[in-house]
Amino acid sequence: MKLLFPLALASVLSAVADPLPSWQETETKKAIVSFVENVTTPGSADYVDPAARIATFDNDGCLWSEQPIYFQAFYIFDRIKELAPRHPEWKEEEPFASVLKGEVEKALEGGEEALLKMAMATHAGLTDEEFRATVGKWLATARHPKTKRPYTEMVFQPMLELLAYLRANEFKTFIVSGGGIDFLRVFAEDVYGIPPQQVVGSSIKAGYEVRDGKPVIVKLPELDFIDDKEGKPVGIHQHIGRRPIFAAGNSDGDFQMLEWTTSGEGARFGLLVHHTDAEREWAYDRESHVGRLDRGLKEGPDRGWTIVSMKDDWNRVYPAAP
């Protein structure tokens, strides 16, 4: 190649620098890079216009860890403890009573419904501004029970690189999570480079009112949308209005999102993070109470999805401590 202009040199240099340094040189990395080159090379049969380069990412277990329980559940438990003095009735009422006694597993026995009940009890009534302030304060001070790290430092370095790599190739990156949309928005821009308008998640309803002359958005004690399983393609439809060409998840809650994404015409990419690394993170799949991955492992390969083995495909899990 002849280097005629400084511009050409710069583009050669940036092509030479590895955009995915935390990914091992395995088939997985090759598949990702080859997909991105395919859809972005003008004249390629698989070329996709930048406007249609939509990539969606699950959050819990895909962009950050989710063990021993979803991190948002830790937030909700801490809020319940903080609010308990104003709710003497919680001492007798499940799942709150178990939370206050520190019996986390028992509190979560009620599954999604129990979690939702706690989320609504702790979120509703707050203005959006108040809610964001409590989450921001919690993220700044809370530490994970095992790693002792702030939760926002338990994001996956290889996935941060993947997000940046896609954006450098004119993809728009979205979060599509079963977690709370407004919880995610507090840190998604700083931590993932994903602005609030590109976050899709579960939500409770909101209202608008003028309080003492000051307009506010208030969270209401009513479920709005659950962004999980069939809900993920629906959330994508309502928020984004366009089918992604790339989707990443880690559990059977992402099955429909990957199915919807990869059944479109043209080149498509489905990615599942398989937690195989008990040493550096956690190892779990079919039997796990969070992030259960069974159908995806069974059907994924035949559907052309790429299963990422955390242990074999990543040379680093978390970012270096700042």
Place this chain on the structure above:
Amino acid sequence: MKLLFPLALASVLSAVADPLPSWQETETKKAIVSFVENVTTPGSADYVDPAARIATFDNDGCLWSEQPIYFQAFYIFDRIKELAPRHPEWKEEEPFASVLKGEVEKALEGGEEALLKMAMATHAGLTDEEFRATVGKWLATARHPKTKRPYTEMVFQPMLELLAYLRANEFKTFIVSGGGIDFLRVFAEDVYGIPPQQVVGSSIKAGYEVRDGKPVIVKLPELDFIDDKEGKPVGIHQHIGRRPIFAAGNSDGDFQMLEWTTSGEGARFGLLVHHTDAEREWAYDRESHVGRLDRGLKEGPDRGWTIVSMKDDWNRVYPAAP
């Protein structure tokens, strides 16, 4: 000024070219330009980071005309006529019976509720793909009863320039409309340069299913969200997750969106298009059955909102015929 480099020349030329040629040289135009310069000039007390430069636009009566009835209502009426052979019961059932008899005013007597009933009856059951195809076909062939133009040529040239001007200044432009979100998405990107993920609107619920091995999004006969009045700041919250710094509308249905936008801290801009031009478009406000504007005219000026007089502030209304 010394012109040292071709780049500097280009930037001088583009600064000299008027980005809003269809706007008269009035106080209105000055106010818009001065706001944009204020929030985009580094070092200015009112400087706003590009990530927070969110601008929201109502659609009907703000980006395109809305007389004698909302254009989406024309679409719905045409669909009812098309589907009537499959619905013999509509001959006896209001508001369908009036539509089929061509009695438009009577069909609309039931107000928003009647319109919603017709929207659901004609939209529900379709896959998203089918729905988009019917809207696309209609937009390509339908003509406005008075102007005989395609509806997408009844957009306001000055507003197209305003959208482009804001985007050239690193604003993200969104539609926030009481109209149907998926109806708008069919043409918003081509006509306004606004991609589907930046459209907020009223919606019915959607479902995800696999039909004969093919995944589809299906529209359901259940109301999801009405994006009007208090619903506009709520829709902004749920979809965008960030308060706009610029909002434009034309009726009292936009009051809360402008109130929410302009009550934030720092420089804010609220704009109301006042339909004052019976000759080139329509003249209406307080007494109109569509786009009623009363409270906005009364309270807007004291709130610092800019009232655009179509007659006096625009030297052109529609784009030149292509």
